[in-house]
Amino acid sequence: MINAFREKQAVRSAKDRVFFLDSTRSVLMMMVVIVHSGAVFDVEGYWLVTADNPRVWITTLIEFIALFDVEGFFVVSGIFTVMTARRHGTEALAERRLKRLVVPLVTTAIVLNVPFSLFMRQQGLCDEPVISLTYLTGGWVLHLWFLVNLVFYTMIMRASLPVLLPLAEKLEPWLRLTQMKTPKGTRLIILLSAVSLAQLALVGISHFTPVMYAELFFGSSPYSFLHHFMFFLLGVTLGSFPSLWKSFTRASAPLYATAIVLVCLDVVITAPFYLDILVENLMVVFVTFSLIQCLFAMFNKFLDRPSPVWQHLSGASYSIYLLHHPLVVLLAFVIFRTSWPAEVEFAFVLGGAFTISWLVHVLLISRSPLLSFLFNGKSMKRGDGSKTVAGTQDKPA
Template identity: 25%
Template sequence: MSTGVGQKQDRLHYWDFSRALYLVLGIPFHAAVIYSLTHEWSVSSPDKSQVLTWLADFLHTFRMPGFFILAGMFSIMLLERQGARAWLASRLVRLGLPLLCATLLILPFQIVVQSVALTLTGALPVPELQAHIVAQLTHFGEPWISHLWFLWALIAYCVALAGLHGLIGGARLRQRVNGLVGWVGDNRILSLSAFAAICQLAAQAQTAITTASPYYGNAVINYNLYAPYFGFGVVLFYSRTVHDLLLRPGVATLAAGVGLVTFSQISYAGLFTHTLAVMAGIFGALMIVGFISGLARRHFSHPDGRIRRLVDASFTIYLFHHPVIYVLATVFLLINLPPVVEFAIIAPAAGVIAYGIHLLFMRSRIAMLMFNGVMPKPVRTVPAAASGGSPVGLIR
C-alpha cells in the first residue's frame, strides 16, 4: 500500500496484522461482556466480575476505533487505485454478501440460543419459549443486527466516501486533507479549542438523543460513533505527517492512553465532565492504536505466512465467534464456575472453533464467497530469498 502523498511503496504488512488483530480482539471482548456489570449482553451470566467488566470496557475503547481507522485507510487506498464506481461495487460484494448470508443464517440461530438462555436464567418461562422465538424471528430489532452492526456502518461509510471522492475528486480531496493537517499543525491551541467545542456539542447531542429515545437513541449513536475514526483513516493515508505521528508512541504514551480511556469510562455528572470523558476516550484510543501500530511495524513489517493466515481468517472468525460464544455462554449457565475461569475457557475455545470453521470454509469456494466476500485464490509463492520468510500471497 502507499501512504503519505501517495507514492508507491512496498506493501506495509503491519497494517494487515493490526486490522486482523482488532477483529480477533472481538473474541475476548464478547467473552468478557457476558460477566459485565455495566453491559447487559444478549446472553448474560448472573455471576458478574469487576475484572472482566474492566477488560470488556477497556477493549471496547480502542478495538473498534482502531478497526475503523484502518478501514478508512484501506478504503481510500483501494478507492484511489480502482476508482469510485468500481471500488464501491467491489465493497458492496465484499461486505454486503457476508452481511446478507450471516443475517439469514447466523442471526436466527443466535435468536434461538438467546431465547433458550433466557429460560435457563428464569427470565423467560419455558411454556413461552416457542412464542418468544417466533416473535423475535418475525419482528425486526437488535437481535437482527447484533455483531453485524459494523458491516452496516462500514457500508454506509464507504458509500459516503465514494460519494465525496466522486464529488470533489481525489486530487482535490488530498489537497484539502493536507491543507487541514497543515492548518492544525500551525494553529495547535485553536485546533484543540475547536476539538473541545466539537466534543462538547457531541456530548450535548448524545444526552439529548438518548433522553428522547433511550433504545433507538443509543443505537443511532453507537452506529455512527466511528465515522470520525473512519475519516481519520482517510487522513492517515493522505498525510505522511499524521502517519508518522500516529506510529511514534512508546510505552509512556501507551500508559497515558490506558489512563485516558480508563478515565473516559467513569460515571460523569454534568456537561463539563461528559465533554472531558469524550475527549479522553478519543485521545486515549488514538494513543493505544498508535502504540499497537508502531509495535506491529517493528515486528510484522515483512511477509509472514502466519500473519497472512490470520488476516485471511479474521473476517470469518469475527462472524462466527459470536454464535459460538452464545452457545458456550448458555452452556455455562448450567455450570457454576468462577467468571474468570469460565472466561478463560470460553475465549480460547471460541477462537479455536471459529478458526476451525474458517478452515472448513476454505474447502468451499461458495462458502468463502458467502461468508468472506471473496473467492479463494491460489497462494502466490514468494521465494524465500525475496521475502525473508514463509511463502505468502497478497490479500485484497
C-alpha cells in the first residue's frame, strides 16, 4: 500500500514538473512578442521598422525582458532534452525532438519568412536579394534562429548524453551529501560562478577574435551560439541532477543579494576599460542567472498544478512565436499612418500580433493534423486538436 502511494505521488510529481516547465517555456516564448512589439518604439531604432515616437519606458521594459527570456528558454530546453532522453532513450532524441524543431523551421521559413523578405524588399527596408549566397546561408532565418541553435544542441546531446547521464547518476549521491554539509544557497552560488567564468572566458576570447561576432552560419554568430549553449548546458545540468534542480526552484536570498551588490558596484566603480567590460559582463550574467532562477522559483510555487488556461496557452505558444514576427511589422505599418499616442500604438501592435497568431492557431493549426505537423511538428489524432500522440514531454523547447 505504501509503495503504491509513493509511486502514485512520484507520477503526480513528474506530471506537475512537466506542467511547470511547459508553462515557464510558454511564458518565455510569448515574452518575445512583447520584445519585438516594443522594439518598434526603441529609442535606439535598431529593429526592422522604427516608429517616429519612441519611448524610454518601452525600451527599458524590453531591455529588462531581454536580460532573461531567451536564456531562460534555453535552460528549459536543456531540461526537456534530458527528460526526453530519460523517458524514451537517447536514441529517440533525433526522432522526437528534431521533428519538433526541423519541420516547423522549414515550414515557417518557406511559408512566412521568404514572402516576408520579399515584402521588406518591396518596401525598401531590405536590399538583400532573396536568391543569393548570403540569403541561402542565413538571411531567411530572422526570428527562427533559436530553432537552428536547438537543432545543433540536440545533435550534440544525442552524442554526449549516453555518457553524461550515467555519470550524473554516480555523482548525484555526492551532491546530496555536500548539500547537507554546506550552507543554504552555496551550490547555487557555485553553479552561478561556473556560468559566470564561462561567460567571461567567452567574452575574452571574442574580444581578441572579432570573427566571433560575425554572423557566419544561419543568422547566428559563434559568440551567440556559444553564449546560448552555455545556458542550454545549465538546463542539461539541472535536468541531470535532481538535487540541483530542487535548489534551483527555491527562492535564494544570497543569490539575489549578490546580484544586487554587483549591480551597485558596476554603477559606482570606475575602472580601466578592459576591467570595466569584465565587471559589466560578470554583473549581467549574475543578474540574468538570478532573474531566471527567481522566475523558476516563482512559477514552481504558483504554477505547480495543471490548469485549463495554462494548458491552452502552452499548446498555442509555439504557433504564436512562429507567426508573430511578420505580423508585428505589418501592424507597425498600420500605426505609421495614425497619430495615436505611442502607448496606444504599442498596445495595438502587441495585442494585434498576439491575438491574430492565437486565432490562427485555434482556428487552423490546432484543428488540422497536417498544419499541426507542419507548424508544431507533432502528430495529432484526427478530430482532436488538444492531444498529441507524442506525449507531453515532446515540446519544442
